[in-house]
Amino acid sequence: MAKKATKKKIFVLDTSVLLFDHDSINNFKENDVAIPITVLEELDNFKVGNDTKNFQAREVIRLLDKLSGDGKMDDWISLGKNRGKIKIVMSNLVNGRDAEAVYGRGKNDHKIINAAITLADTMTDHQVIMVTKDINLRLKAKAIGLISEDYLTGKVKDVQKMDDGFPVVDITDAMTITDLYKKGRIDEAGLLGDKKVANGYYILNNGKDSVLARYDEKDNYIERVEKEYIYSVKPKNAEQAFAVNALLNDDIKLVALQGVAGTGKTLLALASALEQRSKYNQIILARPIIPLSNRDIGFLPGDANEKINPYMQPLWDNLKFIKSQFKPTEKKVKVLEEMEESGELSITALAFIRGRSLSNVMFIVDEAQNLSPHEVKTIITRAGEGTKVVFTGDINQIDTPYMDEESNGLTYLIDRLKGHPLFASVRLEKGERSELANLANDLL
Numbered sequence: 001m002a003k004k005a006t007k008k009k010i011f012v013l014d015t016s017v018l019l020f021d022h023d024s025i026n027n028f029k030e031n032d033v034a035i036p037i038t039v040l041e042e043l044d045n046f047k048v049g050n051d052t053k054n055f056q057a058r059e060v061i062r063l064l065d066k067l068s069g070d071g072k073m074d075d076w077i078s079l080g081k082n083r084g085k086i087k088i089v090m091s092n093l094v095n096g097r098d099a100e101a102v103y104g105r106g107k108n109d110h111k112i113i114n115a116a117i118t119l120a121d122t123m124t125d126h127q128v129i130m131v132t133k134d135i136n137l138r139l140k141a142k143a144i145g146l147i148s149e150d151y152l153t154g155k156v157k158d159v160q161k162m163d164d165g166f167p168v169v170d171i172t173d174a175m176t177i178t179d180l181y182k183k184g185r186i187d188e189a190g191l192l193g194d195k196k197v198a199n200g201y202y203i204l205n206n207g208k209d210s211v212l213a214r215y216d217e218k219d220n221y222i223e224r225v226e227k228e229y230i231y232s233v234k235p236k237n238a239e240q241a242f243a244v245n246a247l248l249n250d251d252i253k254l255v256a257l258q259g260v261a262g263t264g265k266t267l268l269a270l271a272s273a274l275e276q277r278s279k280y281n282q283i284i285l286a287r288p289i290i291p292l293s294n295r296d297i298g299f300l301p302g303d304a305n306e307k308i309n310p311y312m313q314p315l316w317d318n319l320k321f322i323k324s325q326f327k328p329t330e331k332k333v334k335v336l337e338e339m340e341e342s343g344e345l346s347i348t349a350l351a352f353i354r355g356r357s358l359s360n361v362m363f364i365v366d367e368a369q370n371l372s373p374h375e376v377k378t379i380i381t382r383a384g385e386g387t388k389v390v391f392t393g394d395i396n397q398i399d400t401p402y403m404d405e406e407s408n409g410l411t412y413l414i415d416r417l418k419g420h421p422l423f424a425s426v427r428l429e430k431g432e433r434s435e436l437a438n439l440a441n442d443l444l
Contacts, residue, residue, distance in 0.1 A: 259428030359384030
């Protein structure tokens, strides 16, 4: 019996997908891609500005213009060898289904749904799938009878594996741990088995004694990890000790620290940077600005610094905590104040460093879970010689509407680079802010 032929697919992309990944139209293999005319109108609204979404909008517009050449886009145009075709589609409804009649007229989302309906009703030999990162738009499309899904490129499937904690490796020979304590490092010699990964952190245990350790892939040895003081801040648990080890290691150029609020991610990164201040020309702490209620920051009163200060306050709080470890007259406090005045220590919005080349810098990016994979890549590609980049964040606390724990930049970074000798990832699990903060994280 002959197999039933599989229908070719047409993927209808909305604005959220194109602003998330300007090259998304090239990621559907041999299938066709359609873009509703309303999406072009929305891209036009986003093309001006210096934010990532503005850059993405401009790139999409250039790409579409290049594809169209001297022709028209109201008919199918080839996307290239071994790829499908693309066209701009209208909302010429043919069988009475009308999203605007159901959900209300005048809203762009409903016009985009109608464009997908038009394709589904006129190209019945194809399977039409609407792709959007807007969850509610997906639900609306499904409710009116369309197939709709998230944009899957770049999504990490096994996010739960990132929550497994640190491997505990059972050691049968007690002398192994004794040797590691005495010598500081030992040959790996198969001790880690299939758990071995470059810059992986472990707890070696023989039932009686245990030791914190890191695997160095370059020379194939296991080194002991100690709880080192950094600018008078001492790690309070094993994962904090691992984080400090990664932050102080000159061979590790890229570090990702993830964990819930109060686990010390940003504090340890800042204290480690200050401990190594002589190695770098500048220490920069930055975080993306996520305006409350999606209100643009430009509406806030004051100059640029006054506008961003409320968003940067958590970073200033960490600096204030470090200062509080010393008497006001101590030399380290004066050093910090001089670094602030000279610009050697800078706390700023991530948007303000866009386009810069960062050489001999310790660059700490806070709240990295609110960055897209493209933004994370852009930041890392700015790193020059002598620069170390640190991303901190909590993948369960995302404040941007079109990302989730599977598709944000921090998750993407850890998934793609885990096991690379230049990269280390540490998950901080135990809250150290206060008993009250731990109560909230555990039970609320």
